[in-house]
Amino acid sequence: MLFHSELGQLAVVALAALLCGLVFARFKQPAIVGYILAGVILGPSALGLVENRDWVAMLAELGVLLLLFVIAMKMSLRSFRSIWKVALMAAAMQIAVATVITLALSRLFAWPLELAVLLGFVVSLSSTAVAIKMLEEIGELRSETGRLVVGILIGQDLAVVPMLLLLNGLAAEEGLDWTTIPGLLAAIGLLAALIWYLSRREKIRLPFSALAKRHREIVPLAALGCCLALAAISDFIGLTAAFGASIAGLAIGSTQSRRQMIRATEPIQGVLAMVFFLSIGLLIDLAYIWENFATVVVLLLLVLLVKSALNLFILRILGEPWPRAFLAGILLSQVGEFSFVLAGAGVAVSAVGIEGHRLIVAIIALSLVVSPLWLMTARRMRQLTAGGIWRLDDLLFAIYEQEARLILRGAKRGARDSSAVFQQFRNHIAELSHRMSEIRARRQVQSAAINDDENMTPLKGEVLPPERREFKRRA
Known part of the structure; x- marks a missing residue:
């Protein structure tokens, strides 16, 4: 049959991802959620059209490596050098605080030590692929917030290896294998030295750059070769492949061929990243989630809320301004893809059973699914509460005003004869839109008044307030 062949399954995957991505883009939602939904539809929970998931997992791993x-x-290495200390400290504090919280909960629920440590590690990690994609969606990837988030994610990736070692050591009779610690410290030193060295010198010229200009087909192959080679070496010496891919990117990014490499690699990376998000959907077990719906939803909300608050608290302690800390905290609120690896290791060392593993996988996958929606909701809620909307029903309608309008427009096309409820809903939307317009107009008037006041010449003997004195000094 067509769908049982490798080519047929690949065609189904591509078409399903395309259709779901277009639908979500039409509703002004991130396409990555559509890709995950495509995986759910094609997976064993729904149609079951993708039987061999090994090739999907391999392509998904390649997608993450190329994304990094x-x-x-x-x-920009010069700007990254200015925030790497804060980023690494934030990553370490996230892991430490999350583990302390789960250890405290273990005393309450009588969990074994291995399970408490495993849960702390799983929850503390964030998704590199999802966070970076969301940064791209909102145009913050190259901002200070983007650099901070990427730095924290790199710090978390470095922590995966010691996490696995600690889990294995807790379950092993001989205890921890301390021989790998020097390698980890050497990797951290290599990263710091590379950033310091490359940020202090001019762009490096690659030996094959002249040849690559004449033969453009060599450029993507060279980029893939560099990425996969360093990823394989990093994995071979006991570190993560993601760390090696990041090192390769930093090195190539400091060469004269940087732009050429980026242009050649991005299309390939985009396709493989789509496969990664689709592979997440394949992991979602709808039957299990439905049977344990209340437990899954409560735990999912707890993870998102606690991680967001924890990230915000840590970044504020480290001196980050409120807007940057808020956005970075929300961007890092999901559970990461490396948590799947930790969950599998937990099963291997008997720290968690099969049912517990299914629950952990469900929470991880759903946190990745709802992460873009969580970011959108949190950002809109912050803007609206600052604008004076506090009633819950008005707040919810205002948050999803755009989506409600799209649904309303589609419903009007399908059913011209609106019911009383439909009419009431439309009137509520119109009233709320009018209120939002008034708030925006009031803000513009206030802003104009402030600007006019700042431009006024002070009277003789007038004592200026601090903000106007600062304005005059700048002028």
Whole structure:
């Protein structure tokens, strides 16, 4: 049959991802959620059209590596050098605080030590792929917030190896294997030295750059070769492949061929990243989620809320301004893809059973699914509460005003004869839109008044307030 062949399954995957991505883009939602939904539809929970998931997992891993490679190439090392201390400290504090919280909960629920440590590690990690994609969606990837988030994600990636070692050591009779610690410290030193060295010198010229200009087909192959080679070396010496891909990106990003490499690699990376998000959907077990709906939803909300608050608290302690800390905290609120690896390791060392593993996988996958929606909701809620809307029903309608209008428009096309409820809903939307317009107009008037006041010449003997004195000094 067509769908049982490798080519047929690949065609189904591509078409399903395309259709779901277009639908979500039409509703002004991130396409990555559509890709995950395509995976759910094609997976065993629904149609079951993708039987062999090994090739999907392999392509998904390549997608994550190339995503890290491209992001590292785009990164400004001079600006990254200014935030790497804060980023690494934030990553360490996230892991430490999350583990302390789960250890405290273990005393309450009588969890074994291995399970408490595992849950702390799983929850503390964030998704590199999802966070970076959301940064791209909102145009913040190259901002201070973007650099901070990427730095924290790199710090978390570095922590995966010691996490696995600690989990294995807790379950092993011989205890921890301390021989790998020097390698980890050497990797951190290599990263710091590379950033310091490359940020202090001019662009490096690659030996094959002249040849690549004449033969453009060599450029993507060279980029893939560099990325995969360093990823394989990093994995071989006991670190993560993601760390090696990041190092490769930082190195290539400091060469004269940087722009050429980025242009050649981005289309490939985009396709493979789509496969990664689709693979998340394949992991979602709808039957299990339905059977344990209340537990899954409560735990999911707890994870999102606690992680967001924890990230915000840590970044504020480290001196980050409120807007940057808020956005970075929300962007890092989901559970990361490396948590799947930790959950599998937990099963291997008997820290968690099969049912517990299914619950952890469900929470991880759903947190990745709802992360873009969580970001959109949190940002809109912050803007609206600042604008004076506090009633819950008005707040919810205002948050999803655009989506409600699209649904309303589609419903009007399908059913011209609106019911009383439909009419009431439309009137409520119109009234709320009018209120939002008034708020925006009031803000513009206030802003204009402030600007006029700042431009006024002070009277003789007038004592200026601090903000106007600062304005005059700048002028």
